[in-house]
Amino acid sequence: MKYTYYPGCSVKATANLYQESIDAIAPVIGIELEELDDWNCCGATAYMSVRELMSFAISARNLALAEKHHRDLVTPCSACYLVLNKTNHYFEEYPDMRKKLGQALEAGGLSYSGNIRVRHILDVIVNDIGMERISSLVKKRLDGLKVAPYYGCQIVRPEMGFDDPDDPQSMDVLIETLGAEAVKYSMKTKCCGASLMGTEEKMALKLCRELLMDAENNGAHCIITLCPLCQMNLDIYQSKVNSLFKTKFNIPVIYFSQLIGLALGIKSSELGMKRLGVKVSGEMKRIIEGA
Amino acid sequence: MLEKEVCYEATLDHDFLDEIYSLPGGKEIKRCIQCGTCTGSCPQACQMDHAPRKIFSLIRAGFRDEVLRSNTVWLCSSCYSCAVRCPKEIKITDVMYALKRLAIKEGKAKRGKKATILSRNFVGMVNKYGRNHETELMTRYILAAEPFNLFSFVPQGMKLFVNGRLPVMPHKIRNLDQLRKIMEKVEELGEI
Numbered sequence: 068m069k070y071t072y073y074p075g076c077s078v079k080a081t082a083n084l085y086q087e088s089i090d091a092i093a094p095v096i097g098i099e100l101e102e103l104d105d106w107n108c109c110g111a112t113a114y115m116s117v118r119e120l121m122s123f124a125i126s127a128r129n130l131a132l133a134e135k136h137h138r139d140l141v142t143p144c145s146a147c148y149l150v151l152n153k154t155n156h157y158f159e160e161y162p163d164m165r166k167k168l169g170q171a172l173e174a175g176g177l178s179y180s181g182n183i184r185v186r187h188i189l190d191v192i193v194n195d196i197g198m199e200r201i202s203s204l205v206k207k208r209l210d211g212l213k214v215a216p217y218y219g220c221q222i223v224r225p226e227m228g229f230d231d232p233d234d235p236q237s238m239d240v241l242i243e244t245l246g247a248e249a250v251k252y253s254m255k256t257k258c259c260g261a262s263l264m265g266t267e268e269k270m271a272l273k274l275c276r277e278l279l280m281d282a283e284n285n286g287a288h289c290i291i292t293l294c295p296l297c298q299m300n301l302d303i304y305q306s307k308v309n310s311l312f313k314t315k316f317n318i319p320v321i322y323f324s325q326l327i328g329l330a331l332g333i334k335s336s337e338l339g340m341k342r343l344g345v346k347v348s349g350e351m352k353r354i355i356e357g358a
Numbered sequence: 359m360l361e362k363e364v365c366y367e368a369t370l371d372h373d374f375l376d377e378i379y380s381l382p383g384g385k386e387i388k389r390c391i392q393c394g395t396c397t398g399s400c401p402q403a404c405q406m407d408h409a410p411r412k413i414f415s416l417i418r419a420g421f422r423d424e425v426l427r428s429n430t431v432w433l434c435s436s437c438y439s440c441a442v443r444c445p446k447e448i449k450i451t452d453v454m455y456a457l458k459r460l461a462i463k464e465g466k467a468k469r470g471k472k473a474t475i476l477s478r479n480f481v482g483m484v485n486k487y488g489r490n491h492e493t494e495l496m497t498r499y500i501l502a503a504e505p506f507n508l509f510s511f512v513p514q515g516m517k518l519f520v521n522g523r524l525p526v527m528p529h530k531i532r533n534l535d536q537l538r539k540i541m542e543k544v545e546e547l548g549e550i
Contacts (some may be wrong), residue, residue, distance in 0.1 A: 076537060117458075174539045174540055257437075270402065282457075341521070344517045
């Protein structure tokens with residue numbers, strides 16, 4: 068199946084390991100991702116705080132560029148997913164905004180009629196490819212691996228509708244399909260602090276501590292996530308959580324696409340695993356290397 | 359804490375209400391039933407001067423200054439928990455964004471100084487390259503917001519760098535002109 072792909076700025080930088088794993092699994096599971104030519108930043112949450120219409124307008128440029136291809140627009144980043152979707156919804160919902168956005172796009176020689184469906188790559192893998200196909204492709208079952216599925220905020224909220232906003236199941240089902248065990252994870256949709264890590268660090272670290280603690284208390288060997296910011300906060304800042312709260316967390320935080328790749332038998336080195344801040348060790352290492 | 363113990367009708371700012379109502383989704387605030395679901399859902403409520411439920415009550419009563427000076431909006435991480443659970447379907451997160459913009463505009467964003475610096479630098483990045491360049495954004499932000507704390511950012515920066523996650527070069531879009539024309543038009547049309 069072919070999709071237009073909107074990578075977002077993070078996967079080109081701090082989340083490049085996410086991109087590596089997507090590149091590695093996409094051809095195996097049968098999705099073709101054609102990068103949207105000359106896409107620009109969606110604005111994320113930061114732009115919205117300063118300028119609203121501007122944020123929707125730059126986001127709409129991407130939708131207008133994508134519309135020519137008549138395919139779903141797929142992104143791996145939760146913030147991009149939210150912002151592009153929100154632009155779509157507001158374009159539909161508020162005629163005044165639609166008019167202004169239309170005028171702004173026209174100034175750039177573009178137009179948008181509102182016909183693009185924005186999707187997260189998890190949605191595509193779980194619902195278009197399906198668990199049956201994924202299951203048939205598994206080469207190394209991840210038996211014994213206990214995984215905490217962390218969805219974060221923006222994948223299921225505010226109104227995306229492909230999974231439950233409080234108790235989503237897509238990744239839980241995926242984990243079980245790969246042979247691993249999805250541990251009970253009541254914090255699965257709680258916030259990691261997102262960009263507050265830059266501005267209100269202590270508060271964000273506290274939120275991260277709670278997420279790590281719940282995963283550890285439920286015996287998880289690792290956490291899987293689908294958002295570049297969630298991964299960075301939990302992975303890169305884990306040592307800072309430890310030094311601030313005198314904890315000893317040592318939990319790898321990997322992308323769900325990396326977990327799929329491991330079960331498909333793709334080499335760790337091709338999945339960006341070496342770029343993790345908290346390296347895979349102990350029981351998890353034994354399972355993924357020995358399995 | 360609220361500074362005014364007793365408040366007179368005349369001292370309240372009812373224009374504030376009209377301003378909020380005129381924002382996209384702003385009118386919905388009228389439907390708030392003060393149930394407190396937003397506050398109960400907010401991961402940051404316990405750190406806020408006034409938790410979300412109270413902010414809505416203050417907005418409706420016309421406490422402009424208290425609302426715009428409080429730390430509440432700056433602790434909102436846009437997780438949308440409040441918004442999806444609100445029984446009256448108020449777009450709470452959007453209201454928080456609108457309050458951020460108002461506070462910045464009126465120079466009342468004292469607590470939000472760092473968030474404002476981050477947002478402004480982010481906007482600068484997008485205007486310059488069409489895309490965010492995380493390495494440059496972080497560097498600029500730290501130099502502007504926390505010059506005396508520079509060293510506390512080094513370990514995390516190093517961790518990203520040694521793992522090849524901090525590219526030096528920005529990605530610039532080809533048709534920056536087109537993006538800028540769109541942005542100029544928005545300037546001309548004015549914000550909503």
